[in-house]
Amino acid sequence: MTKESLCFRLPPGDREDVMIVQRRGAAIEIAGLRKEYVSGAGRVLALDDITLRVSPGEFLCIVGPSGCGKSTLLRILAGLDHQTGGSIAVDANGWRVENAMVFQDSGLFPWMSVEKNVGFGLMTRGVPAAEAAERIDAALRLVGLTAFRRHYPHQLSGGMRQRSAIARAFVTDPAMLLMDEPFAALDAQNRVILQAELVRIWGQTGKTVVYVTHSIEEALLLGDRCVVMTAQPGRIKQIIDVPFPHPRNLMALSATPEFGSLKLDIWRVLEDEVMRARAEAEA
Amino acid sequence: MNGLSAKTRERVLYLISPIGLIIVWQVLLMLGFGDRRFIPAPSDIAWRFWLLIESGELAWHTSVTLVRVFAGFVIGSIPAIAVGLLMAMFKPVRIVVDPLIASLFPIPKIALMPLLLLAFGFGDASKIALVAIAVFFPVIVNTYVGAANIEKIYWDVARNYGASQTVMFTRIVFFGALPTIFAGLRIALAVSFIVLVAAEFVATKSGIGYLIWNSWELLQVDIMFVGIVTIGILGLITSALFQEIERKVIPWKAE
Numbered sequence: 001m002t003k004e005s006l007c008f009r010l011p012p013g014d015r016e017d018v019m020i021v022q023r024r025g026a027a028i029e030i031a032g033l034r035k036e037y038v039s040g041a042g043r044v045l046a047l048d049d050i051t052l053r054v055s056p057g058e059f060l061c062i063v064g065p066s067g068c069g070k071s072t073l074l075r076i077l078a079g080l081d082h083q084t085g086g087s088i089a090v091d092a093n094g095w096r097v098e099n100a101m102v103f104q105d106s107g108l109f110p111w112m113s114v115e116k117n118v119g120f121g122l123m124t125r126g127v128p129a130a131e132a133a134e135r136i137d138a139a140l141r142l143v144g145l146t147a148f149r150r151h152y153p154h155q156l157s158g159g160m161r162q163r164s165a166i167a168r169a170f171v172t173d174p175a176m177l178l179m180d181e182p183f184a185a186l187d188a189q190n191r192v193i194l195q196a197e198l199v200r201i202w203g204q205t206g207k208t209v210v211y212v213t214h215s216i217e218e219a220l221l222l223g224d225r226c227v228v229m230t231a232q233p234g235r236i237k238q239i240i241d242v243p244f245p246h247p248r249n250l251m252a253l254s255a256t257p258e259f260g261s262l263k264l265d266i267w268r269v270l271e272d273e274v275m276r277a278r279a280e281a282e283a
Numbered sequence: 284m285n286g287l288s289a290k291t292r293e294r295v296l297y298l299i300s301p302i303g304l305i306i307v308w309q310v311l312l313m314l315g316f317g318d319r320r321f322i323p324a325p326s327d328i329a330w331r332f333w334l335l336i337e338s339g340e341l342a343w344h345t346s347v348t349l350v351r352v353f354a355g356f357v358i359g360s361i362p363a364i365a366v367g368l369l370m371a372m373f374k375p376v377r378i379v380v381d382p383l384i385a386s387l388f389p390i391p392k393i394a395l396m397p398l399l400l401l402a403f404g405f406g407d408a409s410k411i412a413l414v415a416i417a418v419f420f421p422v423i424v425n426t427y428v429g430a431a432n433i434e435k436i437y438w439d440v441a442r443n444y445g446a447s448q449t450v451m452f453t454r455i456v457f458f459g460a461l462p463t464i465f466a467g468l469r470i471a472l473a474v475s476f477i478v479l480v481a482a483e484f485v486a487t488k489s490g491i492g493y494l495i496w497n498s499w500e501l502l503q504v505d506i507m508f509v510g511i512v513t514i515g516i517l518g519l520i521t522s523a524l525f526q527e528i529e530r531k532v533i534p535w536k537a538e
Contacts, residue, residue: 075439080442103440109437109455109458111459111533121444124450152535
């Protein structure tokens with residue numbers, strides 16, 4: 001637990017004596033959520049009857065086949081989309097910024113340097129320059145990109161871009177982090193390293209994380225709980241408590257028999273879903 | 284040419300056709316093909332060019348033309364960029380402005396010259412206004428297209444990270460559209476020379492266009508060529524300058 005990570009929220013004077021563990025992220029209460037699209041052919045039900053409670057500081061993974069509406073759910077949580085029915089209540093627990101999203105494709109602005117990108121959420125919220133600079137410094141150190149702060153995104157590798165995007169989310173100090181397959185486009189080595197980084201940072205900051213992925217393995221490695229969704233319409237099929245305690249050694253954990261058998265259980269649930277969705281699509 | 288790099292060789296080859304043309308032109312006239320009073324040889328044009336430079340006449344006309352182009356360019360492109368961005372951001376603006384562009388863009392701008400003479404008189408104002416109008420259309424269309432095609436994820440990121448309309452306008456839409464805006468500005472630069480020289484044919488006593496038209500009336504064909512060549516050179520220089528500015532302003536554009 002480094003002092004560095006504290007910079008995100010605490011005023012300078014309090015850094016020494018406040019335990020990070022006391023900080024708890026947002027609580028989310030989703031009830032009977034429904035999302036319908038009107039497309040050319042007619043109405044498409046993307047999400048149906050999603051009822052879910054996320055505790056403050058929880059790392060929740062949502063896993064499901066493509067087209068199960070998991071990204072839509074995340075976009076609704078991020079305020080980028082609106083539900084057709086049901087309700088979402090987010091209690092930010094007094095945090096100034098409710099949420100920050102990390103997109104699958106980093107979404108860094110090509111016309112801004114790394115530090116401008118990272119500081120974007122501070123600029124929009126009118127954070128004073130001195131404070132912003134300090135927070136950007138800390139965030140860049142956190143993801144190991146201090147040396148690249150003046151680079152433009154096209155000069156970075158995919159992994160570095162995604163790290164910048166994570167720094168941009170963390171720098172705003174949100175009560176919850178919404179992550180939409182943030183590492184899906186990375187190579188396997190970079191993914192493992194960034195996953196470990198993310199879990200470490202999450203552990204230090206107490207934020208609530210909602211993490212969408214299509215990878216069962218990733219969901220089990222990272223999450224406290226794992227929501228398995230069905231395809232079209234997206235419904236919650238099962239919620240699994242991931243029994244592995246934190247802090248986790250991700251590589252070692254993925255080699256244990258318990259991990260393997262849990263992964264297999266979830267796969268069986270998902271396999272049924274994928275097959276059913278296929279059969280329906282062909283019918 | 285074995286000692287030269289491929290790039291140098293390419294550059295040399297690049298110059299062969301224009302230089303060859305000039306040589307053929309010169310030789311044919313020296314052999315007595317054509318009347319040199321009506322078709323001056325390159326050497327006659329070069330000599331006249333030198334005389335006009337020496338007398339300061341060419342510099343005067345060039346500076347007048349450049350000032351008009353520059354003023355019209357700035358006055359026309361700034362509102363075009365602003366309105367183009369607003370069109371991309373707000374549908375009502377688009378609905379109002381779109382039919383205006385569609386109907387006004389195809390009008391040959393030089394056809395407006397008499398109207399502008401009525402409105403602004405015979406001075407520089409009417410020429411500057413014409414350039415501004417001619418510049419406006421390619422710039423607004425390019426700005427709108429550039430801003431409308433900004434990838435959706437940038438809008439999402441900006442909204443999710445708390446961007447206000449002002450931030451959206453000045454930090455996202457403007458910069459996102461900038462490469463396309465520059466393409467529009469470069470077209471506009473060429474267009475502004477085209478309309479201005481035509482406009483300077485009438486109702487003025489200065490500018491490269493006047494120089495060309497006046498020499499036609501006096502049948503000084505070599506001066507006509509000097510005027511034409513000068514415009515070509517101005518186009519070359521301003522376009523190169525523009526590329527330099529573009530490289531400075533858009534450092535993120537991958538080479």
